[in-house]
Amino acid sequence: MTALQNSRAESPGPTATTKRNQGPGLRRKATGTRLKYALTIAAFLIPSAVPLLFFTIIPMFAAFWISLNQWNLVGPMKWVGLDNYSKLVSDPDTQGAFLHTIYYIVGYLPLVYVGGLAIALALNSRIKGRSLMRGLYFLPVVTSWIVVALVWRWLLNPSTGIVNWLLGLIGVAGPGWWTDPAWSMPSIILASAWKDLGFVMVILLAGLQAIPEDLYEAATVDGAGRWRRLFSITLPMLSPSTFFVVVLSLINGFQVFDQVYAMTGGGPNNSSQVVVQQIYDLTFRYGKAGEASALSWLLFLFILVITLIQVRGQKKWVHYA
């Protein structure tokens, strides 16, 4: 980018040259070029900047304003300052929602990463029909969450679902899945990991294919076995992709909603109530937009801090080739 900037500044295009010949002086020419350059950048940014401004940045600050008020979405707002925040911090339901969200991430992240890595490794080797397999694993990623959630609800139905039927065949009494508070979160984790497996696979597959073959050849000559190569070459060389997957999964994990809404609605007995579901309920069921906005901001700050920690921590384990 810097090189490009320099070259542009030093050798302006034909239009700028014409302008210089007509323009009153050297100073004017520099400003004109710079302005034109800025306008060019702006023109390219506008298609994404405008929606970002109106649908993300303005609503974010609007939500902050709402979070300082008591508001039922319908009537007038009532200023309450930071009351919504202090109420949320001491509210057991909010604490529960954060704990359930962390439970989700702790279960989901290892499952989706290890599963995605295993499939990526398998599909990186020269096996028959691997393009088809890659497509098949990616299919759930592009499927609507509502569809996936309903299918998993059927699969995991405690009395008529195929999963418990299969477990019954091997003599295991299947759990109550989404009807049981102890199993509702594992049900959601299972469905989520299944759906996102293909996404993680694709990222890791791209990373795997960027690893030079000669590293493996050299290691083999030195007598490194299969596992040795995995841990000493593949995983370190894959760390930028891993970092990307982890950061993205964490950010998305904290915002888990669709599958919870469609599979359990946060139940039974609030056992799968996550933060975004709580925000939804507060706003659209209970008419507490102020509290919901405050909770949105708490979630935003929480994700920001976690992501900053990760970005700092990456120096220790991420190797950029």
Added chain:
Amino acid sequence: MNKKPLAVLGAALAVALMSSACTPAGQTDASGNGKVTIKYSNFVSNGGHEKDLDAIVQAFQKENPNITVQVTTLPYKDYATALQTDLAAGTQADAFDIEYANLATYVNSGVLAPLDGVDDTKYRQSLLESYRVDGTQYALPSSFSNVVLYYNKDLFDAAGVSYPTADWTWIDETAAAKKITDSSAGVFGDFQNVTFYEFYKALAQTGGKFLSDDGKSVAFNSPEGIKAAEWLAQKSGTTMPTLAQGAGTPDFDTKLFKDGKLGMLHSGIWVASSFSDAPKNWDIVVEPGDTQKASATFSNAVGVSSNSKNKAAAQRWAEYMTNSDLAATTRIESSWELPPTSDESVLKDYLAKDKPANRKAVFDALEDVALTPVIGENQQEMVDIVTTALGEVEAKRSSASDALKAAADKVNALLK
């Protein structure tokens, strides 16, 4: 993997903030010939009565050629959320359905226009008055309905049980349900949702109270409350399908009854028209009580948006929808909910129709009414708390007394 929920919420809030600057829906014809189009959003016609509503709209437009009514119909389940979002964004219809339980919230928020000059004599007084706050009429009742016990005669005959009567109690119901239930054939004896709406009624049937007399605390955490909760919960898994078997999913109970696999169904009179073809032989009766009779009564109403540009036209539609003869007869003809009319002769026509034969039960049930407990702004939260607690009792994860105690503490906190 997506961030849609937050983005959607953000967008909704942005729209809400900007809405103060925008003008709401409802446009006058630019040509100035006085023609107006008003929007009406409803849930009452959803699920089988869309054509009946259309008939009322057509007749209204014929009488009022200058007014066009644009109808939006939403399922009951999504209606409140959609209306709230529309109100927040200022995109609400000129006239819209409201439920009695939400009246206080909407009046306090100033979204309902006061309705002056309504012909009071056309309405059942008690219904009209329930939508009046401090002497001002804020909505017009469009219908009322109640909950009765539907029963499948063939299943009763097959099990050798005599049909339910108005004198039945919970004990009779349980005994019949047990005899009818045949799990190998997939036949269940009974169905009653284990939710807030059944609980407050069961509580009244056993002589208990939901709220204290001053309305400042709950009273359901009582021996009667425990009895009512246990009465509902014990059905699940014995004479009634469990949640895992499908209970609680939309239309599950009516489909089971239609398929002839359900002996008794506690449901509102609004589902009666869906049983016109199947099952073959069925009837209704006033719900059994325990120590006393108590039936749930609901009413719906039409309100006019306070920021509508065509309030007069919207009110005219609201009046037509709620008090015209045509609306009343359409409701009777189609076995919809009952019209809120003061004209008893219209209601007599309802009794004269067949299937179900015992239509009198609908009016008998009005004699001992259990009204929905209403606490204002936190209504939905209270409903959810009580329903969640009952779900724990139903799944046998909690005793009725523990669950009700926890629910009582939570609801009391809302009442403060």
